Amino acid sequence: MNKQVGALQPALELIPARSGVAARVKRGQSVRVVNTHGKQVVDTWAFSAADIDEHLSMEHSRAAILKLMPAVGDTLVSNRRNPMLTVVDDTTPGIHDMLIAACDEHRYRQLGAHGHHDSCTDNLKAALAALGIAVPLTPSPLNLFMNVPVRADGSLAFEAPVSEPGQHIALRAEMDLIIVFSACPQDMVPVNAMHPTDAHYQIA
Template identity: 60%
Template sequence: MSDNTMLTIPARRGKAHAVKKGQIVKVINTHGDQVVDTWAFNADDLGEFMSMEHSRAHILKIIPVVGDTMLTNQRRPILTFVEDTSGGIHDTIVAACDRYRYAFLGVEGYHDNCTDNLHAAMHELGLEAPETPSPLNLFMNIPVKPDRTISFEAPVSTPGSYVALRAEMDLVIAFSACPQDILPINGVGHPPTEAHFTVGK
């Protein structure tokens, strides 16, 4: 595969890819309203991974901006925001959805979820994620209100807008096109859709 080949994160599913240090991962919100849960693991040690808790303490904010570097659970740089045309609203607070979350929301039976999508995507590469870290929720709009409450709102991103991330180590990046269709995080009345990404220079 050549650099910058467009790859699909299928609607309601996950996708993972190997990335070399210095490469740019461009995550495209193809239809404008799709949240993309994002994880990154050290390619040489999957027990080291991008950590929202460690990153927030480093960047001193809850929403990263261009120039900010996300850290691992060993406090090493792993991904740096180099471009963002999406409106700059992302989330570092909320955990990946899972079967327990959908049961809490009243779903009976199985519902696609980002936790399972992460592990399925890693399995496609023959890898096993040691846990489900809290994700970088690209394009997800979770405002913190003056009374310190949060809410789940529609993305502000637009069709074709994107975030570009530079790899600061050899890593495996994993995505989930979030299948949430109960709360409006993928847009009011909009079903989850596919998103796309490229890996290149």
């Protein structure tokens, strides 16, 4: 769906259910990620347009903001500790995840899947391949809208997102970058309320 939002607004671009997309973003541009139907996790990566070896890093970002999830005003950084994305707006309850690795074939096999199962790791590779880019490893993603509560005893849980249809988060690019989104296909734990759906994004 390339749906026009107002006469002067850039189009909303589709992140197909269970699939990934990549786009180039200039420094200073804002990327708005819309949880179109609610309850959908969007795994998010960013890579420097000048050097693909520099990427958005959750471990370095946690050290930079001293938080387990980002909020408006927080700047996430690269594996070289350079600013990459700043949260400039968030209409959700603010629940996102910076801890959990992207799903992959090994994860689904452990969960009991047989044969091929779509994964965020494969979606990252396919989205970058469409731009003629390959990366040797899968960085840990910023899992937008993902609900992984940390309990008092330090344990984690997978729960359905608390975001509602149409809620969004907006991120400002602090360098020229390539951003990648995966509408997470997880349907074996309640990450996406057991029902993966489309999401959308907008670059302005």
